[in-house]
Amino acid sequence: MRAADPGLVRDLGRLVSPERVLSRVIDRLARSSDASIYRLVPEAVVRPRDLGELRALLGYALARGRHLTFRAAGTSLSGQAVSDDLLVELGPHWRGFRVLDGGRRVWAQPGVIGGQLNRALASSGHRIGPDPASLDAAMFGGILANNASGMCCGVVQNAYHTLDAITLLLADGTLVDSGRPDADERLRREAPLIHGGLQRLRDEIRADAALATKIRRKFARKNTTGYSLNAFLDYERPTEILAHLMIGSEGTLGFIVDATLRTVPYPPSRATALLLFADLVEAGAAVLPLAEAGAAALEILDSACLRVLSGRLGAAADLDRRSAALLVELQSPDDVTLGDTQAGAEAVARRFRLQTPARFSRDALEREALWKLRKGLASATGAMRPSGTAFLTEDVAVPVERLAEAILDCQELFAQYQVPDTILFGHAKDGNLHFVLSEDLRRPEAVARYGRFMQGLVELVAGKYDGALKAEHGSGRNMAPFVRMEWGDAAYEAMRRVKRLLDPCGILNPGVVLNDDPMAHLTNLKEMPEISATADRCIECGFCEPRCPSRELTLTPRQRIRVTREIARLSQLQGAEARATRETLERQFGYDGVATCAADGMCQASCPVEIDTGALMKERRAAEHSWGAGRLAGVVADQFAAASSLVRTSLRAPNLLRAFGFVAGTQLPPPAPPLPQPKQAPGRPRVVYFPSCLTRTLGAAEGARPLAAAMLDVLEAAGYEIAYPAQVEGLCCGMPFASKAFEAAAERAAERTREALWAASHDGRDPVVIDASPCALTLCEAAAEAFATSGRVLRVLDFPVFWAREALKRLPALRKLAGPIVLHPTCSLQRGGGADDLRRAAEAHAEAVIVPLFAECCGFAGDRGFVVPELTASATRAEAEELNAIAASGYYSTCRTCELGLSRATGQTYRSLVHLIHESLGLG
Numbered sequence: 001m002r003a004a005d006p007g008l009v010r011d012l013g014r015l016v017s018p019e020r021v022l023s024r025v026i027d028r029l030a031r032s033s034d035a036s037i038y039r040l041v042p043e044a045v046v047r048p049r050d051l052g053e054l055r056a057l058l059g060y061a062l063a064r065g066r067h068l069t070f071r072a073a074g075t076s077l078s079g080q081a082v083s084d085d086l087l088v089e090l091g092p093h094w095r096g097f098r099v100l101d102g103g104r105r106v107w108a109q110p111g112v113i114g115g116q117l118n119r120a121l122a123s124s125g126h127r128i129g130p131d132p133a134s135l136d137a138a139m140f141g142g143i144l145a146n147n148a149s150g151m152c153c154g155v156v157q158n159a160y161h162t163l164d165a166i167t168l169l170l171a172d173g174t175l176v177d178s179g180r181p182d183a184d185e186r187l188r189r190e191a192p193l194i195h196g197g198l199q200r201l202r203d204e205i206r207a208d209a210a211l212a213t214k215i216r217r218k219f220a221r222k223n224t225t226g227y228s229l230n231a232f233l234d235y236e237r238p239t240e241i242l243a244h245l246m247i248g249s250e251g252t253l254g255f256i257v258d259a260t261l262r263t264v265p266y267p268p269s270r271a272t273a274l275l276l277f278a279d280l281v282e283a284g285a286a287v288l289p290l291a292e293a294g295a296a297a298l299e300i301l302d303s304a305c306l307r308v309l310s311g312r313l314g315a316a317a318d319l320d321r322r323s324a325a326l327l328v329e330l331q332s333p334d335d336v337t338l339g340d341t342q343a344g345a346e347a348v349a350r351r352f353r354l355q356t357p358a359r360f361s362r363d364a365l366e367r368e369a370l371w372k373l374r375k376g377l378a379s380a381t382g383a384m385r386p387s388g389t390a391f392l393t394e395d396v397a398v399p400v401e402r403l404a405e406a407i408l409d410c411q412e413l414f415a416q417y418q419v420p421d422t423i424l425f426g427h428a429k430d431g432n433l434h435f436v437l438s439e440d441l442r443r444p445e446a447v448a449r450y451g452r453f454m455q456g457l458v459e460l461v462a463g464k465y466d467g468a469l470k471a472e473h474g475s476g477r478n479m480a481p482f483v484r485m486e487w488g489d490a491a492y493e494a495m496r497r498v499k500r501l502l503d504p505c506g507i508l509n510p511g512v513v514l515n516d517d518p519m520a521h522l523t524n525l526k527e528m529p530e531i532s533a534t535a536d537r538c539i540e541c542g543f544c545e546p547r548c549p550s551r552e553l554t555l556t557p558r559q560r561i562r563v564t565r566e567i568a569r570l571s572q573l574q575g576a577e578a579r580a581t582r583e584t585l586e587r588q589f590g591y592d593g594v595a596t597c598a599a600d601g602m603c604q605a606s607c608p609v610e611i612d613t614g615a616l617m618k619e620r621r622a623a624e625h626s627w628g629a630g631r632l633a634g635v636v637a638d639q640f641a642a643a644s645s646l647v648r649t650s651l652r653a654p655n656l657l658r659a660f661g662f663v664a665g666t667q668l669p670p671p672a673p674p675l676p677q678p679k680q681a682p683g684r685p686r687v688v689y690f691p692s693c694l695t696r697t698l699g700a701a702e703g704a705r706p707l708a709a710a711m712l713d714v715l716e717a718a719g720y721e722i723a724y725p726a727q728v729e730g731l732c733c734g735m736p737f738a739s740k741a742f743e744a745a746a747e748r749a750a751e752r753t754r755e756a757l758w759a760a761s762h763d764g765r766d767p768v769v770i771d772a773s774p775c776a777l778t779l780c781e782a783a784a785e786a787f788a789t790s791g792r793v794l795r796v797l798d799f800p801v802f803w804a805r806e807a808l809k810r811l812p813a814l815r816k817l818a819g820p821i822v823l824h825p826t827c828s829l830q831r832g833g834g835a836d837d838l839r840r841a842a843e844a845h846a847e848a849v850i851v852p853l854f855a856e857c858c859g860f861a862g863d864r865g866f867v868v869p870e871l872t873a874s875a876t877r878a879e880a881e882e883l884n885a886i887a888a889s890g891y892y893s894t895c896r897t898c899e900l901g902l903s904r905a906t907g908q909t910y911r912s913l914v915h916l917i918h919e920s921l922g923l924g
Contacts, residue, residue, distance in 0.1 A: 001025060001028075001029070001041060001577070001581045002577075003025070004023035004024075004028070004043060004044055005043065008023075008043060008044060009021055009023045009044060011060065011064075012044055012046055012057075012060075012086075015046075015053060015056040015057055015060055016046060016047070016048050016049070016053045016056075016057075020046065020047040020048070020049070021044055021045070021046055021047075022044065022045035022046075022047070022089075023044045023045075024588060025581060025584045025585055025588065026555075026563060026584075026585055026588040026589060026592055026593075027045055028041050028042050028043075028044070028045065029041060029562070029563055029566045029585065030555055030559035030562055030563050031045055031071070031074070031082075031087055031089070031559070032082065032562070032566075033082060033526050033540055033562055034071075034074040034075070034076045034077075034079065034080070034081040034082050034540075034542070035074065035075050035076055035077050035539070035540055035541045035542055036076060036077050036078055036079040036080075036081075036082075036476065036477075036478065036526075037079070037390050037391070037392055037441065037478075037525055037526050038079035038082055038477055038478075038524050038525065038526055039082065039524055039525065039526035039527070040082040040083055040084040040524050041084060042069075042082075042083050042084065042085065042086065042087035043084070043085050043086060044086055044087070045086075045087045045088075045089055046086060046087070046088050046089065047088075047089050047090075047092050047093060048088065048090075048093065049092075049093035049094075050093075051169065051175070051257060054088075054169055054255060054257075055169065055173050057086070057088065058169070058171060058172075058173055058255075058507070059173060061086065061507040062171070062172070062505055062507060065505075065507075066085055066086055066507065067083065067085040067086065067506075067507055067508070067509070067510050068083075068085070068086050068088050068507060068508055068509070069081065069082070069083035069085070069086070069087050069088065069251060069508075069509045069512075070088045070090060070110075070141070070145070070251040070255055070509070071083075071087055071088065071089050071090065072090050072091060072110050072111060072138070072139035072140070072141040072142035072145075073091065073113070073134075073137055073138050073139040073142055073542055073545065073546075074142075074542050075134045075137050075138045075142065075541060075542045075543075076142065076146065076473075076474065076476060077393055077395070077473045077474075077476070077478075078470065078473050078474050078475060078476025078477065078478040078479065079476040079477035079478055079512070079524075080145075080146070080250040080251065080474055080475075080476040080477065080509065080512045080513075081142070082524075083509070084524075090110050090111045090139070090141055091111045091139060091551075091552070092111070092552045093111065094109040094110050094111030094112075094141070095109060095111045095112050095878065096108070096109045096112070096258070097109065097112045097116075097117060097120065097140075099120055099121060099124065100260070102124055103121050103123075103124020103125065103126040103263060104124075104126065104262065104263055105164055105260055105261065105262055105263060106120075106121060106128060106260065106261055106263055107258060107259070107260045108140045108258065108259065108260075108261075109140065109141075109257070109258045110139060110140050110141020110142075110144075110256055110257075110258070111139055111140070111141065112139060112140045113136065113137065113138070113139055113140075113546050114128065114130065114132075114135040114136070114138050114139065114140060114143050115135045115136035115137075115546075116853050116854070117140065118135070118266075119853055120853055121263060121266070122266070124263075125265060125266050125268070126263035126264065126265060126266055127263060127264060127266040128143075128162070128261055128263055128264070129153055129156075129157030129158060129159065129161070129162040129261065129262075129263070129264045130143050130147075130148045130149055130150060130153050130157070130158055130159055131149070131150035131151055131152050131153045131157075132148040132149065132150040132153075132472070133150065133151070133374075133375040133376075133378075134148075134541070134542075134543065135150070136543070136546065136606070137541075137542050137543045137544075137545060137546055137606075140259070141256050143159060144159045144163075144166075144246070144247055144256055144259055145246075145247075145248070145249060145250050145251050145256060145474075146224065146248060146250060146472075146473070146474040147159050147160055147224050147228070147247050147248035147472070147474070148472055149222060149427075149430075149432075149471075149472045150427070150472070151297045151299060151329075151374075151427055152296050152297045152329070152331075154222070154427075154429060154430055155219075155220070155221065155222055155430070157264050159247050159248075159259075159261065160228060160230075160244055160247045160248065162261045162262045162263070162264070163243060163244060163247060163259065163260075163261060163262075164179070164259075164260040164261060164262050165177070165178050165179030165243075165259065165260045166178050166179075166243045166246060166256060166258070166259040166260070167179075167256075167257040167258045167259070168242065168243070168246055168254045168255065168256060168257060169254055169255040169257055170191070170194070170253075170254045170502060171253075171254060171502060171503045171504075171505065171507055171508055172191070174187075174190055174191045174194070175257075176239060176242060176243075178239050178240060178242070178243040179260065183237075183239040184237045184238060184239045184240075187238060187239050187242070188238075193501070194238070194242070194501060194502065195238045197497075197501040198238035198241050198242060198501070199238055201232060201494060201497055201498070201501075202232045202236075202238075202241060204494075205229065205232045205233065205494060206232070206233065208490060210490075211490045211491060211494075212233060214487075214488070214491065215229050215230055215232075215233060215491070216230070216233060218466075218468065218487075221397050221399070221400075221430065221431060221467075221468065221471075222397045222427075222430045222431075222432050222468060222471035222472055223397065223468035223470070223471060224248050224468070224470045224471060224472055224473065224474050224475065225468050225469045225470045225475055225479060225482075225483055225486050225487065226475060226483045226486075226487055226491070226492070226495050226513060226514070227245060227248065227249060227253075227495045227498050227499075227513065228244055228245055228247055228248045228249070229491060229494060229495065230244075231243075231244035231245045232494075242502075245498060245502075248474065249513065250474050250475070250476065250509060250512050250513050251508060251509045251512070252499065252503065252508050252509045252512055252513050252514075253498070253499065253502045253503060253508065254502060254503075254508070265333070267296075267331035267332050267333050268333070268334075269331070269332045269333065269334055269335050269337070269338040269362075270329060270330065270331050270332075270338070270362065270367060271329070271330045271338060271341075271342050271360040271361065271362045271367075272327070272328065272329045272330075272360065272361055272366075272367040272370055272371070273327075273328050273345075273349075273358050273359055273360040273361065274325055274326075274327050274328075274370060275325060275326045275327075275328060275349055275352075275354055275358055276306075276323070276325050276354060276355040276356055277323065277324050277325065277326070277352065277353070277354060277355070278322070278323060278353055278354075278355055279322050279323070279324070279353065280302065280303075280322045280323065280324040280404050280407055280408065281322075281404045281408075282352050282353060283300060283324035283325065283326055283352075283404065284300070284324075284403045284404025284405075284407070284428075285352070285404065286326060286348065286349070286351075286352050287300070287326070287400060287403060287428045287429065288400065288401065289348045289351070290326070290328060290345060290348050290349075291429050293341065293344040293345045293347075293348050294330060294332075294341040294344060294345065295328050295329065295330060295345060295429070296329050296330060296331040297327070297328070297329040297427075297429070298326055298327070298328055298329075298427070298428040298429045299326065299327040299328075299374055299425065299426070299427060299428060300324060300325070300326055300403070300407075300425060300426055300427075300428040300433075301324060301325045301326075301327065301374075301377070301425045302321075302323075302324055302407060302411070302423065302424040302425060303320060303321050303322065303323040303324060304321075304422060304423040304424065305325070305377060305381075305423045305424070305425050306323060306324075306325055308377070308380060308381055308384065308423060309373055309377070309380075321411065323355075324407075326428060327370060327371075327374055328345065328360075329367075329371075330342055330345060330360065338362075342360050345358075345360070346358050346360070374425075375608070376608030376609070377423070377425060377436075378391075378393055378434065378436050378539075378608075379539055379541055379543070379607075379608030379609050380608055380609055381421070381423050381436045382436060382438070382537070382539035382609075383537035383538075383539070383608075383609035383611075384421070384537075385421055385438035386421075386438065386440075387530040387533070387536040388440055388442070388528055388529065388530050388536070389438040389439055389440045389441075389528060390438065390439055390440070390441045390525070390526060390527075390528050391436065391438060391528075391539035391540075392436070392437050392438065392439060392450070393434060393435065393436045393437075393473075394434070394435055394457065394478075395432070395433075395434050395470055395471050395472060395473040396432075396433050396457070396461045396467055396468060396469055396470070396471060397430060397431050397432045397433070397467050397468040397471035398431045398433065398461065398465040398467040399431055399465065399466075399467070400428070400429065400430065400431035402431070402465060403428060403431050403433075406431075406433065406461075406465055406467075407424055407433065409460055409464070410424055410433065410435065410457075410460070411424065413453070413456055413457060413460060414435075414437070416456065417449060417452055417453040417456060418449065419437050419439075419449070419450075419453050420437065420438060420439075421437060421438045422435055422436065422437040423435060423436050430471070431467070432471040432472065433471075441525045441526070441527060441528070442527055447522055447525065450522070451519075451521075451522050454482075454521060457469075458482045458485055458486075462482070462485055462486040468486070469482055469483075469486050474513075475512070475513045475514075476512055476513075477511055477512055477515065477520055477521060477524075478521050479521070480511065480512060480513055480514055480515035480520055480521070481515050481516075481517060481518050481519070481520050481521055482521075483495065483513070483514060492514075495513075495514060496514060499513075499514060527565075527569055528565065529565050529568040529569045529572065530568070531561070531564050531565055531568050532616060532619070534611055534612070534615065534616060535561050535564065535611065535613070535616050537609050537611055538558070538561045538607075538609075538611055540558050540561065540562060541558070541608070542556075542558050543606050543607060543608060544556065544557040544558055544602075544603035544606045544607050544611075544613065545557070545558055546606070546856070547602040547603065547605070547606050547827075547856050547857065548598075548602065548603055548857075549598045549600065549602075549856070549857045549858070549859030549861070549871060549872075549874070549875035550596045550597060550598065550859065550871055550874065550875070552874050552877070553596055553870060553871055553874035553875075554591070554592035554593070554596045555592050555593055555596070557603035557607075557611070557613035557614075560593050560597065560613050560616070560617065561611075561613060561616070563585060563589055563592075563593060564589075564593075564616070566585060567582055567585050567586060567589070570582035570585070593617060593620075594617050594620050594621060595867075595868055596864075596868055596871050597613070597614055597617040598614065598857060598859050598860075598861035598864055598871065598875075599614030599615070599617055599618055599739060599861060600614065600827045600828075600857045600859075600861055601614060601827065601828075601831055602827045602830070602831070602856070602857050604831075605827075605830065605831050618738075618739075618741040619741070621740065621741035622741035622742075622743070625741065625742070629742075630742060630744065630745070633737055633740070633742035633744075633745035634742075634744060634745045634748065636737075636745065637732070637734075637737060637742075637745040637746070637748045637749040638748065639730075640693070640729075640730045640731065640732050640749065641727070641729040641730035644693060644696055644697050644729060647671075647697045648671035648672065648697055649671070651668055651669065651670060651671040651697070651698070651699075652670075652671055668866075669698045669699050669896075669900060670698075670699035671697065671698070671699055672695060672696055672697055672698055672699045672700075672706060672707075672708075673699070673706050675691060675696065675708050675724070675728065675729070676706075676708060676709045676712060678712050678716075678721075678722035678723065678724070679712075679716060679722075680721075681716070681720075681721040681722075682721065683721075684719055684720055684721040685719065685720055685721065686720065686721045686722075686723060686762075686766045687715060687720045687721070687722055687723075687766055687767050687768070687769050687802075688722075688723050688724070688725060688757060688760045688761045688766050688767070688768045688769070689711060689712070689715065689722050689723070689724060689768075689769050689771075690724070690725055690728065690731070690753075690757060690768055690769070690770050690775075690779075691707075691708045691711070691724070691728065691771060692733070692770060692771055692772035692775040692896075693731075693732050693733075693736070693775070694772050694775070694895065694896040694897060695707045695708050695711075695771050695772065695896065696708070696728075696729065698896045698897070698900075700896075700911070700912075700915075701899065701903070701909050701910070701911050702909070704911050704912075704915050705915065705918060705924075707771055707896070707912055707914060707915075708771075710912070710914045710915055710918045710923075711769075711771050711799070711914055713918055713921075713923045713924075714803075714807075714914060714917050714918055714921060714923065715769070715807075717811075717921050717923060718803075718807040718810050718811055719810050720807075723760055723766075724760070725753075725756040725757050725759070725760035726756055726759065726760060727756065728756075730752075731749075731752065731753040731756055732749040732750075732753060733749070733750055733753055733775040733778040733779045733782070734746035734747065734748075734749040734750035734753070734778065734782065735774055735775060735778040735862070736862060736863075737749060738778075739861065739862045739863075740862075750778070750779070750782045750786075751786070753779065754779070754782065754783050754786055754787075754794070757779070757783075757794060757796070758792065758794055761794060761795075763792075764792060764793050764794050764795065766795075767795045767796075767797050767802065767806070768794065768795060768796045768797065769797050769799055769802045770796065770797070770798060770799065771799050771894075771912065771914060772894065772895045772896065773798050773800075773826045773828040773829040773832065773834070773894040773895050774826065774828040774862075774895055776796060776797065776798035776799070776801075776828070776832065777798070777828040777829075777831060777832040778828075779796045780796040780797075780798075780832065783796055798828075798829060798832060798834050798837075798894065799894065799913065799914060800829065800834055800837045800838040800841045800894055800913055801832075801834045801837045803837075803841045803913075803917065804836075804837035804838075804840040804841040804844075805837060808840075808841070808844055811921075814844055814845060814920060814921075815920055815921075815922065816844075816845060816846055816847045816920065817845060817846045817847065817889065817890070817916070817919060817920050818847055818889065819846075819847065819848070819887075819888065819889030819890075820846070820847070820848035820849065820850050820886070820887075820888050820889065821842065821846040821848070821849055821850070821888055821889055821890040821891070821892060821916060822850045822851075822852065822883065822886065822888045822890070822891045822892070822908075823838060823839065823842055823849060823850070823851050823855075823892055823893070823913075824851075824852075824855050824858070824879075824891070824892070824893040824898065824902055824910065825838055825851065825855060825893075825894075826857075826858075826893055826894050826895045826898050827856075827857040828895070829894055838894065838913065839851065841913060841917070842892065842913065842916060845916055845917050845920035845921075846889075846890075846916065846920070850886060850888065852879050852882045852883060852886075853882060854878035854879045854881075854882050855879050856875065856879070857875060858872055858875055858876050858879075858898050858901040858902055858905070859871040859872040859874070859875030859876065859901065860872050860897045860898050860900065860901035862897065865897060865900065865901045865904075869904075872901040872904065872905060873904075873905060876901065876902060876905035876906070877905070879902075879905070879906070880905045880906045880907075883906050883908065888908075890911070890916060891903075891906070891908045891909065891910045891911070892910065892911055892912065892913045892915070892916050893910050893911075893912070893913070894912065894913055896912070898910075899911060899912065
């Protein structure tokens with residue numbers, strides 16, 4: 001791989017700024033793929049932050065014959081977010097949004113994640129219409145540019161049909177704001193060729209009765225193949241036509257600066273059921289009557305899906321190929337209406353032969369578990385593919401009344417072309433089918449087989465069923481060669497005219513949507529070399545990225561795996577260039593991949609197949625340890641009390657800590673005072689309080705009561721007798737060692753602590769309460785695993801969980817502190833399932849509680865905030881910006897190091913939740 005052209009990098013640096021032009025080998029290779037099977041290495045990655053810089057980039061591309069590809073989240077499944085020229089990355093600087101009209105509309109820029117918009121809208125009872133499975137990772141710009149839909153969205157609620165206004169920047173630099181009253185007149189005046197061309201094409205399409213009829217018929221169902229020609233029939237004014245042509249255009253017609261969508265109601269009452277059918281035809285026949293009975297979502301799963309999920313769903317093990325299931329969701333504005341809808345759906349279900357009676361659940365956790373399985377089905381199947389094979393997914397739509405027939409035809413197609421490991425599922429209400437398969441794209445015969453299969457699929461869907469070759473994933477590179485086959489010559493020529501009119505020089509995302517190369521879908525394929533049993537399961541979907549602390553500083557989990565695969569690929573190649581590129585990657589990966597990985601586990605929590613990329617980075621850290629380092633870690637674990645004392649001493653002499661690698665100038669906390677002794681209170685319920693090593697070494701925020709003392713105060717106020725475990729100063733959960741990949745030392749420390757807690761808790765009879773969420777999660781998981789075979793049960797509770805579930809009911813009426821307070825749920829608390837408990841505990845003691853929308857892992861990650869402070873600064877930037885607009889009376893979290901990082905990032909003093917309760921109870 002050649003180095004980036006210095007002249008190009010210099011030019012781009014003048015247009016934006018040098019630090020926002022990424023040209024290193026690692027930056028370019030990390031972004032060489034999206035969620036599809038394609039790989040193109042960009043010449044440079046550019047991060048513009050405003051309209052002026054985008055205009056400059058467009059002008060530069062026109063003048064120099066360069067090509068721009070806009071990338072939001074890169075969750076695209078059809079190859080529309082990769083480029084071998086200039087990749088324009090939008091996530092870091094295009095995150096503005098506003099809720100309008102009490103939630104009935106929402107305005108956003110392209111870098112906002114769809115799930116964040118829905119969280120902002122939640123209190124209004126509304127959501128955006130599009131609901132793809134990737135909603136918590138996909139960004140607004142990509143949702144619009146691909147006309148994404150999903151499980152409940154259908155056609156009516158997609159971006160095309162809920163668009164209220166849009167601001168566009170065209171290839172020639174023309175800015176179009178469709179929401180302005182004079183928008184059409186401005187377009188006619190500033191871009192007369194475009195205005196007139198759209199009018200002429202509108203009139204020609206309307207005059208062609210056969211073409212107009214075809215467009216209406218095909219867009220009555222889900223269809224994202226080619227451009228949105230329905231805009232010429234649905235709208236009169238060229239600006240409105242242009243606005244809706246941009247939806248689903250995949251960045252090939254212009255740049256979406258921002259947009260306003262009309263939202264849809266979010267019914268609060270819901271019930272979900274999984275209906276198991278012995279016969280696929282019956283499942284297909286049940287779709288329309290269930291939809292008529294009020295089902296908001298109907299997801300069909302074929303027998304292969306059920307075999308994949310059988311262990312988690314309890315499905316029968318002897319399923320044959322004709323078995324199927326429908327995942328049915330009912331949504332209503334209230335429980336009474338939901339009851340009526342449920343009764344109707346159950347009556348429909350009784351008309352069919354089900355393997356088990358229909359059972360609708362209203363339990364939020366049970367419903368969420370079912371939907372999590374469905375949304376992660378493609379990734380879960382992809383994770384089961386043989387190492388070294390690629391994850392391929394297709395997305396078609398057929399008439400809903402022929403759904404079962406089409407499924408059987410597709411299964412015959414899989415067998416005919418010997419396509420391995422295939423599952424088929426989809427949005428049954430819309431006749432929208434997805435299927436997943438795997439192929440080793442390093443083998444020419446596998447690529448040829450995939451090519452033959454694709455041709456057979458196109459002939460089946462577009463020929464026999466007059467369906468859509470892409471229902472919601474977009475044409476991308478994957479179906480671009482087949483757009484003409486689906487649409488015919490007249491429609492295809494209209495699409496080509498749209499492209500020539502709006503991008504005459506072809507500078508925007510070439511090769512995407514329309515492509516006359518019949519082999520385009522089989523070129524630039526992404527290899528998936530084997531790297532580890534864990535990481536080989538990754539399909540590079542990008543679901544992990546929004547929660548990664550280093551996502552805007554260095555690399556994301558997906559990118560770490562992509563670079564690791566590139567290193568493995570280069571290791572298999574001969575020649576000086578491959579060797580030099582690999583060595584460069586290895587050198588850059590030391591910081592970008594390993595040092596700045598927080599290893600907080602949030603990527604695992606977001607990953608459909610629970611890949612912990614942090615564990616992969618720890619393996620690399622472990623490989624770099626010397627024998628002496630491992631031995632020293634063991635000594636520290638064995639002599640933890642002395643080590644803690646040394647840390648406290650060092651905090652009085654910061655230069656000593658800096659000598660051990662902490663960054664000069666990093667603000668360090670004061671040392672913690674000695675642990676206070678709990679009062680004797682026989683006869684009260686007993687709890688074991690384990691003060692974390694953070695509490696025993698790091699002092700509280702200025703003016704705050706030492707945390708251990710505050711904990712004793714609030715526990716005593718709640719009527720508990722408190723005990724420490726024996727020799728508490730020498731105990732540690734093991735996490736400080738595990739985070740640095742000293743696994744043996746971590747296990748020694750954890751085992752000693754588990755046994756001490758078991759003894760202190762009277763053999764598990766008393767709960768153990770811990771004041772730091774990371775330590776609580778570490779010990780809870782370690783105890784569950786270690787005691788699993790012995791039958792011992794040790795109840796280890798994070799303080800917010802203990803307070804919300806057990807302590808609050810022991811307290812009389814509480815005085816709530818005035819004014820809103822801000823909470824930061826730590827990543828450990830979220831992973832442990834305690835986020836709701838944190839909120840409940842805080843709401844019992846404060847008048848109003850705010851959890852910022854952008855509250856994610858702070859990136860402090862043990863010592864990372866001291867050693868790599870830029871990680872925390874980057875991870876908390878969006879949250880800090882959000883807090884600038886909030887006036888709060890206090891700021892609270894559940895881990896001292898997180899509180900240090902958040903205080904540094906926001907300028908506000910973060911304290912423990914314990915301090916909020918302490919003040920509310922009037923304990924001084």
